[in-house]
Structure formats: C-alpha cells, structure tokens
Amino acid sequence: MQRFALKTAALAVSMSLSGVALAEKTVITIESWRADDQAIWDEKILPVFEAAYPEIDVEFKPTAATEYNAALNARIAGGTAGDIITCRPFDNSLAMYDAGSLADIKGMAGLENFSDVAKAAWSTDSGDAIFCVPMASVIHAFMYNKEAFAELGLEVPTTEDEFYSVLDSIAEEGSYIPLAMGTKDQWEAATMGYTNVGPSYWGGEEGRLAILSGDAKLTDDAYVEGFRQMQRWTSYLGNGYQAQGYTDSQNLFTLGRAAIYPTGSWEITGFQENADFELGAFAPPRKDANSKCYISDHTDIGIGMNAATENKEAVTTFLEWTTSAEFAGLLTNAAPGFFSLGNHDIDVENELAQEFVAMRGNCESTIRVAHQILSRGEPALGNQLWTLTANVINGSMSPEDAAVEAQANLDGWYKPE
C-alpha cells in the first residue's frame, strides 16, 4: 500500500514536471513604432506564425512613433529592449548595427527573396553586412474625398497646373479646406510635402543620386522648386495651420472638412475605418504634360535581431518566416498600404491600396531624398528638412534661403566620392 502511494506520488510529480516543460514557450518581443498596427499583429499576423511554431510566443510591443528611437536606444543601452527590432531605413539602423545593437543576418535563408534596392536600406555601405529583413515600403501620394470631388465636379489632377486649378476651385467654392496639412509637428511638411512632390522637379532617383554624387546641389533650381511648391501650398491650408498638428490634419480630412490630404499609403487602414465617405488616391502631379511622374516609394520598415537577445534561435525562426510569401501576403492585406518588399507575387485586395500600387506602374519610383547617407551630419538633413519646410510654409523663410541652409549642412561634412 505504501509502495503504491509512493509510486502514485512519483507519477504525479513527473507528470506535473512534464506539464511544465510543455508549457514552457520561448517568448520573444517585437519593438515597433507602429502602435496603430497593434491589432493587426495581434489578431492577424502573429496567430498564423504561432500556429506553425507553437513553441514560440511572439509579443508585439510598440512605442509611439515620435518617441521610438529615443526609447529604443535607451532600452538597448539598458539591456531591456525586445528580441526583435523594427528597423527604420538607412542610417538610423546602420548606426545601431555599428554600435553592435543589431545582429548581422547576411547569411540567413530567405533573404534572396528581396531585391538589392530593398536590401540597400539595411546594409552597410559596402554591402558586407545586412542587419534587417526588408519588410515593407510606403508610397507617398495624395488622398482625396471622392464625394467632395463629385459634388464640386472636379477631375483628379495629373499635372501641376491641374493640381492648382483643382485647389483653386475648392478654395473658391468654400465648403472644404483644399489641403489638410499643418506645420506644427513639422515632419508632415517635409515628408508629405517636400519629398512627396519634390521628385517631380528633380527627376526622382536621378536627382537624388546627383546630390549623393555631388553633381547637383540642393540650391539648384530643380531642388529649390520643391520648396517653392511648399510656399505655394500655403494659401490652400486651413486657418491656423501653424498650430495644426498631424492628428488635427488626419481628423480634418476624415471628418470630411478637407478635400485633399497629402499623405502616404500607411494611412489607408485608419482612414478607411474613420472616414464615412469614399477615398481615392492620386500620384504627385507631373511638372507638365510632357514630363514623367515620380512617386516616393520609400523602403520604410525592416525587421532585425537585437544582438543581445537570448533567444537567437527563435528570433531567427521568426525572421526567416518574415521572408516568406505567407508573411508578405498577410502583411500586405492585413496592413494595406504597407507593400511587401519581397519578390513574391501578392494580390492586393484593398481597392485603395490597389490605387497606390498602380502608381508603381505609371510612375518612376524613388525614395525620400535625405535618407541615404545624407543624414549623417549635424543636424541630420532629414530632420533639418522638417524645420526648413515648416519655416517656408510658415513664411519665416524663403524657399531660396531654406535651400541654402540645407546645402550648407551638406557642405559642412559631406564629401561626395
């Protein structure tokens, strides 16, 4: 009897032990600035991964976009950062790699699914190391309120002249603010304004590479024109646009008070949820009927491994999964507006997202002008463009002066090869 009791006890103990072993999952966390996408990751993307790899539990833990870099760097320095790091493109992540915070993943399986252009955003200048898996690009353009356009009898503009005549008609009619943009948070002015329409004037990639090679200067007419366009926008913005922040602009547009919103494809999900009118998109206007059209198809998001992670294996498993067609399909359709950078054939289901993708066929693609290499000075040119563009729109600086300041920044440190 006693022996039986002992046996039962031993069995119970061993069973409970094995139970513990079964339940012990590897938990890995993702750092991201896409707080808006929490539900998409939690409900659509991660369950698929966890079903395929039940031993790994992935948690998506985003930080507010404006605080992401500061908070992430502090957490990395303190050793409390997540296992997986969502990577900003180019120098920001490169600096993290150089500091030893991001692991080199060059040999990882699945990276062959990405083009060199996509990988360039997360490689060292020499291409020796790759530190993030390219995840998605965002396309800059304009969204418009289809109902407002129908009501005012407006056609989608394709050239600069048409664009301004549409804006003029909206302003004259008076029931809509022509452009929903403000300068308070500064970054929209540069990101959705200057780098959105600018490529039409400096010729997209050609113009961007000319700055990199030193063949052109930001003070050249083609680049100043970007700032001049911003100055021209001033009269189409809402009252008090100087104190209008990013969320104010979003609300102005989704509440139907503004007709056109200079934007990027990342707004699709949020806008379709909040706006109760039909949305359309059009590419940045061409300079004139004879010129090409250019879009900023910006390699915006990558995903890499915290070099200090204790779960290298699980993280590698996850990163390899992000190179798969399955992940590309999930991301593209769960987060419409983030277009997978892989070579997989993905059907875009969302109609508005389709309009953005279609621009790739009609227009030449480029990326944001200041992102590659040019932002290594003090201040980072990317940041300086925020302030300069906002100053031009606020009228405290002329387009020419803004260009002179931006070029002075480059002259101070950049030696083209």
Next chain:
Amino acid sequence: MHTDNPIPDYVKRRWYILVFLAPATLIYTVFAIYPIVESLRLSLYVSDEGQSQFVGLANYLRLLGEPYWAEQFWNAFKNNVVLFIMHMLIQNPIALALAALLSIPTLKGAAIYRTVFFLPTLLSVVVIGFIWQLILSPLWGVTPDAMEAIGLGLWFKPWLGLESSALVTVTLISIWQYVGIPLILFYAALLNIPEETIEAARIDGLNGWWIFWKVKLPMILPTLGLVSILTYIGNFTASFDLIYSIQGGLAGPNFSTDVMGTFLFRTFFGFQAQLGDQFMGATVASALFFIILVGVGCYLFGVQRKLQRYDS
C-alpha cells in the same frame, strides 16, 4: 581616558549624530550626488568606435564653439531666461497679490479660492498640455468661437504655432499651472505674521494698503527670496515637461520654444533621424548644472545672507 583609542571621545558620545545623518546622506549620495558626478565625468569623454575616450573639456568647447551646438545652446539659454523673467514679473506678483487677498481675515470663502487657485498645480502636465492645446486649437478650440462671440474674432491667432508668440503662450500656460505654489508659500508666510504686529500698526494709524507694504511685505522677504530661487531652478529644470507635451521634442516652430531641457533631451536621446549622443548630452546637462549652480550661488551669497529675518 584611553589614549590608544582611535575614535575620539566626543565622537563616541555623539554617535547618534552619524546615525541620524546616515539616511539622508545615503539617499542623496546614491540618487543625487553620484548621478551628478557621473554625468560630469561622462561630459569629459567622447565615443570612439564603441569605446569611450577621455577628451578633457573638448565637449564644452564644442558646445560653445561649433555654430551648430552654440546656436542651439544660446537659443535655449535665451528662451530659459525669457521664461524666468516672465515668471518673475507675472507669476510671482499675481501669487503675492492673491495671497495678500486670501489672508484678509474677513474674506468669505477663502478655502474655496485657495483650492481653486491651487488645483491646476495638482494636474498632470500632460493633461494641462492637452487641455490648453485643445482650448487654443484654431480647428477645434473654444478660443476662436469665444473671441468671435465678443467681437474679437479677428484678433485670434494660432498662437502656439507662431514663432513670435509660441514661447509667451507656453509661459502663460505654465504660469496658469504653477501660480499655486508661490501662492501657498506667500500665504503661509503671511499667516505667520503675528496678529499683535498688525494690530500695533493699525493703532499707529496705518490702513490695510500701507500695512501690506510697510509691515507684511518686509516680514515675508525671506519667502520672496525663496520663491525667486525656486522659480529660477524650476525654469531651468521643470520647463521641459510642459514644452515637450505641448510643442514636442523639436520645440517648434523653428525652435522658438526650445529650452535647455528639450535641447538636452534631443541631444541625449536623439530625435528621429538624429541619433542620441550620451556624451554631448551629459555636456549639455552639466552646462545646465553649472548655470543653476551659479544662479543659486549668487542668491545664497549675494542675497540670502543680507536678508534680515524678523523673529515672530
């Protein structure tokens, strides 16, 4: 007496002094002195391929010498000085006036006023920032409509977004929030004035106005000094949170509301494309420390020692 005893007798007798000093000394050392020393030390280094390397005062020369740094530094410093002067000229006189009124013994509902004046101080800065941003918003705010209603509609401007007015606006919000603190200090000091003194003045024929200027004010001068120095320190340290929550880390428009705190934040942690630099950050922090040190030093040796205290 044992001469071979290394611990002198008087120490033995007063051992409890050490015991009582220990907690505060320990806490201040760990949480204040050590971090300050450490950040002073950091400011003497630069990052060299992942290693920190000693460079002496090079970072300070950079901060004050290189146009990129010097411009930001002096701009932030200037804004802090403006902030300080405005608080001294607006916040503290208002607080003093309100405290003088509150301390009138015959005033009805003093407790209610006191609470109302002090209430904003208790609110979180983030809440204050959010509320005022909404109130002043040209899109959704009540201010444009309210001004319209009383015929001042044309005078409305997006104050927080204009270079010329953003700093003043933020300062006024800060004053609105913090007026309660000097108010309570003045109020407590005024209540401490003995009744007999005031009665004596009244018998001598002084009216309320002159009693305030000739009796009460001289007696609360030490508090006035204290409030001034608290305002000074607060403007260099506490102005950060409000400005960050209203104007963001770039302290726009065009850095017109940038103060030492936001400048330090951007330098130390980085901002968007700008990467953080802990060594330059520590340099800015140390510069801020010296600015406060000089100010407090001037006050201690120049003002406080000359203040006469009236024992009551």
